Amino acid sequence: DVKVTQSSRYLVKRTGEKVFLECVQDMDHENMFWYRQDPGLGLRLIYFSYDVKMKEKGDIPEGYSVSREKKERFSLILESASTNQTSMYLCASSPPRAASYEQYFGPGTRLTVT
Amino acid sequence: DQQVKQNSPSLSVQEGRISILNCDYTNSMFDYFLWYKKYPAEGPTFLISISSIKDKNEDGRFTVFLNKSAKHLSLHIVPSQPGDSAVYFCAASVGGGADGLTFGKGTHLIIQP
Numbered sequence: 001d002v003k004v005t006q007s008s009r010y011l012v013k014r015t016g017e018k019v020f021l022e023c024v025q026d027m028d029h030e031n032m033f034w035y036r037q038d039p040g041l042g043l044r045l046i047y048f049s050y051d052v053k054m055k056e057k058g059d060i061p062e063g064y065s066v067s068r069e070k071k072e073r074f075s076l077i078l079e080s081a082s083t084n085q086t087s088m089y090l091c092a093s094s095p096p097r098a099a100s101y102e103q104y105f106g107p108g109t110r111l112t113v114t
Numbered sequence: 115d116q117q118v119k120q121n122s123p124s125l126s127v128q129e130g131r132i133s134i135l136n137c138d139y140t141n142s143m144f145d146y147f148l149w150y151k152k153y154p155a156e157g158p159t160f161l162i163s164i165s166s167i168k169d170k171n172e173d174g175r176f177t178v179f180l181n182k183s184a185k186h187l188s189l190h191i192v193p194s195q196p197g198d199s200a201v202y203f204c205a206a207s208v209g210g211g212a213d214g215l216t217f218g219k220g221t222h223l224i225i226q227p
Binding site: 004009018033035040041042044045048049056058087090101102103104105106107110 | 118121123146148150155156157158160161163203205207211214215216217218219220
């Protein structure tokens, strides 16, 4: 089974702090994604990556950056956390294009910024 | 502009009956559609999918129907069971999904005993 793990299930940070959310997948997937889920808004794509060192902006990249130094690891960085970044953050991975459309999700990190 | 719409925030169905969850989309470039199920405090799990070249896909109690001309898809769950109570997200992709999925806002399905 594909396993996507996220470093923390719950996180509380203060406004202005730099926050790192880590995601690791064990299926050698090329594609990795970061989404946030908010009530009434569904899942929205923040950033994604096709391969190591590569990154692409999703629909709501403002206030975030990412890092992919190794194939299995994709990090989401909040440079200066703000209260409107309080959310559930979900990491996902998928095999290469044309191999499968399905994305496998981690359990999520509930981030609260106070 | 929302490209994938789930207009029912919640749906209540009696156990044993059919649950029908609906989804509409506006982007005619979408060529693959997926349904995900999500329990509280867990990540979404893949349920069933359908390619735009098909109009129906079935997997056990779950069937997805696609009406391309109406840009509409639906998920049927028969018979509904208590464990089906969850939030269901409709998602769509273009060209394999490597650019990410576009999700609807979700429908909270409640199965009543």
